[in-house]
Amino acid sequence: MNHQSPLRTEQPYPGHEGLDEYGAAELVDALIADQATAARAVQAASAQITRAVEAAVPRLEAGGRIIYVGAGTSGRLGLLDSVELHPTFSWPRGRAIALLAGGPAAIHGAIEGAEDDGGKGAQDLAEIHPGPQDVVLLLAASGATPYALGALTAARAAGALTIGMANNPGSPLAAGAEVGILLDTGPEVISGSTRLKAGTAQKIALNTFSSAVMVRLHKVFGNLMVDVRPTNAKLVRRAIRLVALATGADETQAREAFEACDSQVKTAIVSILKAVPPDAARERLSKARGSVRAALAD
Numbered sequence: 226m227n228h229q230s231p232l233r234t235e236q237p238y239p240g241h242e243g244l245d246e247y248g249a250a251e252l253v254d255a256l257i258a259d260q261a262t263a264a265r266a267v268q269a270a271s272a273q274i275t276r277a278v279e280a281a282v283p284r285l286e287a288g289g290r291i292i293y294v295g296a297g298t299s300g301r302l303g304l305l306d307s308v309e310l311h312p313t314f315s316w317p318r319g320r321a322i323a324l325l326a327g328g329p330a331a332i333h334g335a336i337e338g339a340e341d342d343g344g345k346g347a348q349d350l351a352e353i354h355p356g357p358q359d360v361v362l363l364l365a366a367s368g369a370t371p372y373a374l375g376a377l378t379a380a381r382a383a384g385a386l387t388i389g390m391a392n393n394p395g396s397p398l399a400a401g402a403e404v405g406i407l408l409d410t411g412p413e414v415i416s417g418s419t420r421l422k423a424g425t426a427q428k429i430a431l432n433t434f435s436s437a438v439m440v441r442l443h444k445v446f447g448n449l450m451v452d453v454r455p456t457n458a459k460l461v462r463r464a465i466r467l468v469a470l471a472t473g474a475d476e477t478q479a480r481e482a483f484e485a486c487d488s489q490v491k492t493a494i495v496s497i498l499k500a501v502p503p504d505a506a507r508e509r510l511s512k513a514r515g516s517v518r519a520a521l522a523d
Contacts, residue, residue, distance in 0.1 A: 232393045234366055234419050238412040256421070259414045263425035266392075266408045267433065273406045274430060277388045278437045280404055281360045284386055285442060289358030290319070291435070292385075294350065294376040296326035296340030298420045299364035299390075299427060304332065306431040312460065314444040315452040324349045326372040339372065346375030350383075357384035362434075364427060366419035368396020377401050390430060392423040406430060446471055446517040451490045464490050471517075472497040495520045 241255055267274075285291065291310070293303030304323035310316035326346065327336025339345070355361060361380040365373045368391025377398060380387045389402030392410050399405030408426040415421060439445065444452040449471055455464040469479035471494045478497065486492035486503045495506035498521055506520070513519035 232367055232369075233409070233411055234392050234413060234423050235417045236412045237416045238414050241414050244414065256414055260422050260425055262410055263408075263422040263429060266410045266422075266426045267429045270406050270408055270430065273404065274434055274437075277404045277406060277434055278441065280386055281388070281434075281438055282441045284358045284360055285320075285438065287358045289356070289360055289386075291316075291321050291438075292350070292353065292355065292359055292361045292380075293321075293323040293364065294346065294361060294373055294380075295324075295364035296331075296370050296372045297335070298424045299366055299370075299373075300325035301332065302424060302427050302431060303362060303364050305428075306435055310435060310439070312454045312456055313450065314439045314442075315454045316439070316444075322353060324353075324376065326370075340370050341372070343371035343375030343378075346372035346377075347379040348375075350376040350379040355380055355383040355385045359383075359385040361385045361387050362431075363387060363389045363398055363402060364431075365390075365396075365398050366392045366423040366427070368393045368398040370398070373398055374401070388434075390427060392419065392426065443514065443516040443519075446491070446494065451494060451517060452515075453490060455488055461488070464488065468493045468497070491515070491517050491520075 247255065293307050295303045304325060307321040307323040310321045311318050325331045327339030330336055331339060363373045363377050374397060377387055377389065387402040388404045388406065389398040390406045390408065391399045392408045394407060394409060399407055408430055410422045410426050413419065413421045449467050451467055451471065453460060453464055455461040465476065465480050465483050467490050468483050469476055474497050482493040482497050486496055491510055492503055492506045494517055495509055496503055509520040
């Protein structure tokens with residue numbers, strides 16, 4: 226990769242040279258239309274994302290962590306994915322870690338020069354003691370951010386699974402990771418602003434990866450989110466509805482089972498469908514490694 230030539234994500238977008246002269250409606254339509262490219266780029270990377278899922282699941286089943294590493298928009302997208310796993314899938318907070326160049330202060334503002342420090346990327350990763358069961362997701366639109374590359378080197382040295390996600394072909398980040406994911410979104414309508422469709426593609430790819438991993442880890446029954454962590458009134462109502470949908474029970478029966486099962490959706494489903502008390506339902510789930518479908522099988 227020739228780093229002296231402009232990256233594809235930073236080249237001028239052909240056809241919108243007069244963007245600053247557009248009327249509001251034309252401007253909005255141009256920006257929206259370009260976002261469709263993000264979904265197509267993720268679709269084109271389907272086989273690479275599949276490889277990442279298949280490689281990650283055995284390590285996570287063995288107790289590994291998902292570790293996100295990035296700078297700027299990419300780092301914040303990784304952080305967002307990490308914090309959503311606990312309420313959505315009851316994934317332990319300590320097993321979803323986000324490292325952002327510049328540290329916590331970079332969440333709300335730019336920390337100048339932080340992304341250029343490869344040594345700091347390696348140091349930040351080393352401080353959380355990565356191991357062979359961990360899955361390290363390295364994110365950079367350019368695919369050449371020193372902070373992410375430093376973390377990549379440290380992750381590989383520790384034997385962790387490395388997944389490099391970038392928006393430029395031939396990037397060292399994707400090439401150096403065990404699984405490289407290219408989200409080839411091309412030039413941005415606003416040249417160089419990779420918070421646009423490059424960021425959108427990363428968000429879609431991260432959603433796809435983490436959701437697919439959680440399905441494979443038995444966090445979903447059918448297409449129902451049955452390992453939700455009901456941390457507020459809205460989620461309690463949603464959890465009870467999920468019990469009802471999965472079992473065909475009415476709302477009263479679903480609520481009673483949910484409460485008797487210590488607010489655990491999976492346990493309530495098995496308790497109702499197998500007509501067993503909560504302890505027996507929990508035992509079935511434990512033997513089935515958390516799979517509702519397997520726990521219901523005789």
